[in-house]
Every structure is written in C-alpha cells, then in structure tokens.
Amino acid sequence: MKAKRINLRTLAMLALLGALLLNAGCDDVTNAKAGADVPLCTACGQIKGAEACCDPDATACAGCGLAKGSPGCCNIEKGAESASLCAQCGQIKGTDECCKPGQTTCAGCGLVKGSPGCCKLPKS
Numbered sequence: 001m002k003a004k005r006i007n008l009r010t011l012a013m014l015a016l017l018g019a020l021l022l023n024a025g026c027d028d029v030t031n032a033k034a035g036a037d038v039p040l041c042t043a044c045g046q047i048k049g050a051e052a053c054c055d056p057d058a059t060a061c062a063g064c065g066l067a068k069g070s071p072g073c074c075n076i077e078k079g080a081e082s083a084s085l086c087a088q089c090g091q092i093k094g095t096d097e098c099c100k101p102g103q104t105t106c107a108g109c110g111l112v113k114g115s116p117g118c119c120k121l122p123k124s
Contacts, residue, residue, distance in 0.1 A: 036087055040083040040085060044066055044072075045070030045072025045075070047120070071120050072116065085117040089115060089117075090111030090117030109121065
C-alpha cells in the first residue's frame with residue numbers, strides 16, 4: 001500500500017514538473033500572446049526576434065530603406081525610435097488606422113485585410 005501511495009505521489013510530482021517545463025518556454029516575441037503588441041525592428045522593419053530580422057541578404061526597399069516586404073516596409077517613419085504592430089488589428093500601433101471600426105478582415109488570419117501584420121503575425 002505504501003509503495004502505491006509513493007508511486008502516485010511521484011507521478012503527480014512528475015506531471016507538475018512537466019507542466020511547469022512546458023509552460024516556461026522561450027520568451028521570444030515570435031510566440032506573442034494574444035492581445036500583446038508585436039514590436040518591430042526599426043532598422044529592418046521585421047518582427048523583432050524573428051529569423052528574418054536584420055537579415056544581411058534582405059533586399060532593401062527603394063522607398064523606405066527597410067527590408068522589402070517586411071511588416072514595417074513603408075509603414076515606419078524614418079528615424080522612429082520604436083514601432084509595433086497591434087495584435088488586435090495588424091496595423092501599426094498608434095496610427096489612425098489602428099483598431100478603426102468597420103475595416104475588412106482577412107479570412108486567413110483574422111486581422112485587417114492588407115494591414116502590415118496581415119498573415120505575417122505568428123498565430124497564438
């Protein structure tokens with residue numbers, strides 16, 4: 001009987017330890033939580049911490065100088081100290097278009113269709 005009780009206690013402790021380890025995870029911004037704004041790199045326009053962030057092989061946009069096709073391309077003002085995407089709508093946080101009612105949403109990602117974050121933000 002004691003052996004059975006010890007085994008159940010050990011099993012419960014292992015399950016708790018496993019849950020804690022799975023929950024700890026990497027704190028990378030590409031694993032953004034729902035509702036959290038997603039910071040952009042002002043040097044390249046990509047999502048900070050993403051594999052494509054500051055990629056030396058990225059093609060620069062002739063208009064803005066950021067990585068062509070990045071969420072920040074032609075959306076971040078030159079000299080900006082910080083920029084982020086709104087996780088609710090996909091627009092650049094703080095702009096007039098951010099969370100504006102009545103905008104068409106994308107069927108693929110649920111963000112505003114054509115927004116800088118449309119189909120580019122990681123699914124949470």
